[in-house]
Amino acid sequence: MSKSVIQMEVNGRSVSLEVEPDEMLVDVLRERMGLTGTKVGCREGECGVCSVILNGKLVPSCLIPAMKADGGKILTVEGLEKDGELHPLQKEFLNKAAIQCGFCTPGMLLSAKALLDENPEPTLNEIKIGISGVLCRCTGYRKIIQAIESAAKSVRS
Amino acid sequence: MGVGWPRNDVSQAVLKRKTFQKGKVMRDPVSKSHLWKKPCWEKYFRVKTPGEAVQILEELQGESRVIAGGTDLLARMRQEGFGVKALVDITCIPGLGEIRSEDGLIRLGAVATPKDLSQSSVLREKAFCLAQAASQIGTPQIRNLGTLGGNLCNASPAADLAPPLLIFEAKAKIAGGKGEREVPLDSFFTGPGQTVLNPSEILKEIIIPELRLDASATFLKLGRRKAADLALVSVAVLLAMDRKERTCQLIRIGLGSVAPTPIRAKQAEAFLIGRRLDDRSIQEAAQSAMRESQPISDVRASSQYRREMVGVMVERAIRKCLEQLEGKDV
Incomplete structure (x- = not known):
């Protein structure tokens, strides 16, 4: 098994790591970089708790071999906060109590x-489709949708 | 297992999957075994040309596999763990994800993602039902990562992109050691999970004609829920008619999830062609499609239900096409 070096930009920080050919991105983020905000659920791309934004696209990091992310720009939940201030989405999730157990958050x-990022003024239905790839087993979808609606408003204003 | 628990189909299937099998490491959902690494391969190649991919596949025959998005492949490798030593990633081949329109043909690169397809202005204008089908695959995450080629090469009977491509009589362009060949999509699938591809070949491109201006096409998917579900039945219909006589000039019906491969309902098509499109003929065509389907029973639905729904969905799809045609000024 031969290791190879990959380069990534994670939350604005550039890193280079030696990875196994069959190591998954989610494990690199969690186990090697300590970014445990990204969760592991099903490892089959069904539950969505491992979602990260890779090159501007939302993807399940459990189905991405780390080698595929070579040269990529990654945003994890840890990168949402800027200079000690929470992202408007995070603030609204707190305001609306859109977090129950927190695993899907x-x-x-x-x-x-x-x-x-793609659609600053989503309709209710577009929000539902947008979060349809993440399962919340506390089933607190309503608050989550409300939080996203008001975050969209606060980002716009 | 407690005594007296209801044991329906679902729990049986779950039991079967989770039961300990000799020589196989099983996942325990409670313990820390999520760190357990089962699918392992020793080499991961990110190739830059189709030729390079074919060369590696030929050198490591039987031990290598093509990976594109990996959404089906890696999930299946976790469950079944095929003995593969090398993965050949073709998603970095320049131009392999392009969607182009030229001379009345639309060329779809094999690694175009469902998201690319659903947002493509070419498809939205000239083959809308394909964009429709792409927007109903999996979840937003899967639509960003999966690929057109992967959806087809995985050869699931439920592949959402297959029925709409079948009604366009798509051709698959395949690259191999001896050059390229083109295969009609009709004969591309040979069984569940099986295609005409040799282990050292890769799917490069799908070619479809633009939708005729006087025709309309539609795609309908029936699932248990709207997101992240496989189709119980999916139907794509392409229809053109003589506007004066209301007779059917051209009809193609593609069905998904109701046979070992995605299929065309050719008897239903043959029945309808040249006939006046009225309630009776549409219903009879739908019934013919039901007879042509050979669905199985599984955890999602029984074969009887699936067959019944073929009739409902085919009828609905034909009516929708008719509606679209009537709204069109040709």
Whole structure:
């Protein structure tokens, strides 16, 4: 098994790492870089809690071999906060109490981020589709949707 | 297992999957075994040309596999763990994800993602039902990562992109050691999970004609839920008619999830062609499509239900096409 060196930009910081050919991005983020905000659920791309934004696109990091992310720009939930201040989405999630157990929250936040980056004025239905790739087993979807709606408003104003 | 628990199909299937099998490491959902690494390969190649991919696949025959998005492949490798030593990633080949329109043909690169397809202005204008189908695959995450080629090469009977491509009579362009060949998509699938591809060949491109201006096409998917589900039945219909006589000039019906491969309902098509499109003929065509389907029963639905739904969906799709045609000024 031969290791190779990959280069990535994670949350604005450039890193270079030696990875195994069959190491997954989510494990590199969690186990090697200590970015445990990204969660591991099903490892089959069904639950969405491992979602990260890779080169501007929301992807399940459990299905991405680290080698595929070579040269990529990655945003994890840890990178949402700027200079000690929470991202408007994070603030609204707190304001609206859109967090129950918190396990899906990183996936939800990044889904919402990807959605708002592409479409700053999403309709209710577009929000629902935007977060449809993340399962919340506390089933607190309503608050999450409300939080995204008001974050969209605060980003716009 | 407690005594007296209801044991329906679902729990049986779950039991079967989770039961300990000799020589196989099983995942324990409670313990820390999520760190457990089962699918392993020793080499991961990111190739830059189709030729390079074919060369590696030929050198490591039987031990290597093509990976594009990996959304199907890696999930399946976790469950079944095929003994593969090398993965050949073709997603960095320049131009392999392009969607182009030229001389009345639309060329779809094999690694175009469902997201690319659903947002492509070419498809939205000239083959809308394909964009529609792409926007209903999996989840936003899967639509960003999966690929057109992967959806087809995985050869699931439920592949969402297959029925709409079948009604366009798509051709698959395949690159191999002896050069390139073109295969009609009709004969591309040979069984569940099986295609005409040799282990050292890669799917490069899908070619479809633009939708005729006087025709309309539609795609309908029936799932248990809207997101992240496989189709119980999917139907794509392409229809053109003589506007004066209301007779059917051209009809193609593609069906997904109701046979070992995605299929065309050719008897239903043959029945309808040249006939006046009225309630009776449409219903009879739908019934013919039901007879042509050979669905299985699984955890998602019974074969009887699937067959019944083929009738409902085919009828609905034909009516929708008719509606679209009537709204069109040709």
